[in-house]
Amino acid sequence: SSQSTEPRIQALPKKVVDRIAAGEVVQRPASVIKELIENSLDADSTNIDVQCQGGGLRLLSVSDDGFGIHPQDLPLAATRFATSKLKQWDDLKQIQTFGFRGEALASASMVGRLSIVSRKRKLPSSGGTSCAFKMSYSDGEPTSKALPSAGKEGTCVKLQDLFYNLPSRKRAFEGTRKENEEYQKILNVVQRYSVHKADHGIGFVCRKKGGQTDLNTASIATIKKLRKQIAEMEKMEEITDSLKTDLKALKEQSTRDVIGHVYGSEMAKELLPISCSKGDVEKVTLSALEAMKNEESTLNSEKSEMKLVTEGNSLMDGLVVNMHDYGANIAKETESQTMAQSGQGQFSFAYRCRGFITNGSYCVPKASSAFLLFINGRLVESAALKKAVESVYMDMLPKGAKPFVYLSLELPGPHLDVNVHPTKREVAFLHEDQLCEALASSVRELLQDSSTSRTFYTQT
Ligand code: ADP
Numbered sequence: 214s215s216q217s218t219e220p221r222i223q224a225l226p227k228k229v230v231d232r233i234a235a236g237e238v239v240q241r242p243a244s245v246i247k248e249l250i251e252n253s254l255d256a257d258s259t260n261i262d263v264q265c266q267g268g269g270l271r272l273l274s275v276s277d278d279g280f281g282i283h284p285q286d287l288p289l290a291a292t293r294f295a296t297s298k299l300k301q302w303d304d305l306k307q308i309q310t311f312g313f314r315g316e317a318l319a320s321a322s323m324v325g326r327l328s329i330v331s332r333k334r335k336l337p338s339s340g341g342t343s344c345a346f347k348m349s350y351s352d353g354e355p356t357s358k359a360l361p362s363a364g365k366e367g368t369c370v371k372l373q374d375l376f377y378n379l380p381s382r383k384r385a386f387e388g389t390r391k392e393n394e395e396y397q398k399i400l401n402v403v404q405r406y407s408v409h410k411a412d413h414g415i416g417f418v419c420r421k422k423g424g425q426t427d428l429n430t431a432s433i434a435t436i437k438k439l440r441k442q443i444a445e446m447e448k449m450e451e452i453t454d455s456l457k458t459d460l461k462a463l464k465e466q467s468t469r470d471v472i473g474h475v476y477g478s479e480m481a482k483e484l485l486p487i488s489c490s491k492g493d494v495e496k497v498t499l500s501a502l503e504a505m506k507n508e509e510s511t512l513n514s515e516k517s518e519m520k521l522v523t524e525g526n527s528l529m530d531g532l533v534v535n536m537h538d539y540g541a542n543i544a545k546e547t548e549s550q551t552m553a554q555s556g557q558g559q560f561s562f563a564y565r566c567r568g569f570i571t572n573g574s575y576c577v578p579k580a581s582s583a584f585l586l587f588i589n590g591r592l593v594e595s596a597a598l599k600k601a602v603e604s605v606y607m608d609m610l611p612k613g614a615k616p617f618v619y620l621s622l623e624l625p626g627p628h629l630d631v632n633v634h635p636t637k638r639e640v641a642f643l644h645e646d647q648l649c650e651a652l653a654s655s656v657r658e659l660l661q662d663s664s665t666s667r668t669f670y671t672q673t
Pocket residue numbers: 248252253256277279280281282290291295296297298311312313314315316317318319368
């Protein structure tokens with residue numbers, strides 16, 4: 214009998230492994246919403262509509278007017294590591310889309326009841342489909358055929374009964390208070406993307422199913438006008454400088470209006486546009502890619518071959534591991550090489566930043582949701598940057614008060630450890646200290662300038 218209780222190593226069944234892994238990717242309803250919104254943005258949508266029920270546990274749904282999924286691709290949509298965004302290892306270095314590893318929908322289907330209704334957009338080059346098609350999934354696989362269904366161009370992804378098969382996880386989100394908390398988190402993600410995408414004329418709606426609309430940026434007049442203008446300019450052959458200037462002003466106003474819609478018009482009045490940069494982000498990106506290519510052909514060929522012959526899971530993990538290795542290599546070499554190299558070397562410090570921040574006399578009512586950071590288009594978190602920027606305000610605002618800060622940063626892609634794990638929002642990047650200092654001093658300058666002009670105004 215002692216033999217039967219003695220623990221022996223055994224491989225877990227695939228279903229169990231998948232579910233555990235999926236539970237890690239899908240930590241909470243708000244993390245699913247982020248993935249679904251990013252998919253809609255990847256699909257070139259201009260309207261994104263989020264609906265929830267029961268804090269996202271009973272229902273999460275995101276509909277968009279993007280380019281849709283081909284009915285023949287529907288069976289693969291929830292297959293792990295199936296993606297339309299990355300075809301080979303080389304693409305990973307220049308990835309422009311949010312998704313790149315085909316993990317989100319697969320994971321969702323392993324911890325909830327997933328269904329997709331999609332209708333391909335009509336293009337001059339490709340016909341589109343005459344109706345929408347619907348498919349349901351479980352554990353990464355379709356549970357039905359693609360059924361013709363009513364639906365407009367675009368995609369609607371629905372996830373019901375999240376965590377039905379992970380009861381202890383589900384319990385952590387149950388109860389009215391928890392549900393409301395989770396809904397706030399979901400709304401928060403939608404709010405942030407609606408601010409960030411305002412200058413593209415992309416509108417968001419968020420509500421509880423059957424409830425009132427808590428956010429609707431699609432109906433803001435400047436957003437509508439901006440959309441029209443962008444569409445018109447896409448058709449034009451030549452764009453004059455005055456049109457460009459008009460567009461820039463309209464984009465800025467749209468962002469202000471969306472911030473006003475989301476955080477209150479009182480705050481929108483106190484916003485200062487920020488814009489600063491150093492070096493040439495594109496040039497550094499190119500030379501870093503070039504260096505990566507060279508390094509890979511010499512150092513990494515053996516390694517990636519080795520990783521690539523392993524199957525399934527480890528195929529993509531292999532890619533990710535290599536990305537990490539690369540990041541680590543950069544970090545190690547940086548100190549010596551940055552010093553040695555002058556000009557636009559692969560490790561040069563370069564960044565571009567734009568955004569809006571409140572002035573030195575305004576405090577936000579709700580401190581928790583006031584720091585919006587996007588790096589290369591991704592919603593991320595960086596404790597270091599947050600601290601650096603917020604500390605500038607410390608001498609100006611009352612103790613404990615927080616500013617509103619929205620920053621959109623562009624960094625050379627290869628210097629950034631991309632969001633390799635879907636839930637990892639905290640990012641790492643090269644030249645962190647330098648960037649923190651540069652941003653803090655730009656913010657300080659801007660605040661000082663604005664307070665001088667304020668004093669000046671009140672004196673006259
Ligand atoms: P990834 O985004 O990493 O490719 P996902 O699991 O999020 O992986 O999505 C799988 C695939 O499903 C995508 O590559 C895309 O082709 C398709 N897809 C998902 N959502 C949408 C959408 N809203 N519109 C169009 N296609 C979509």
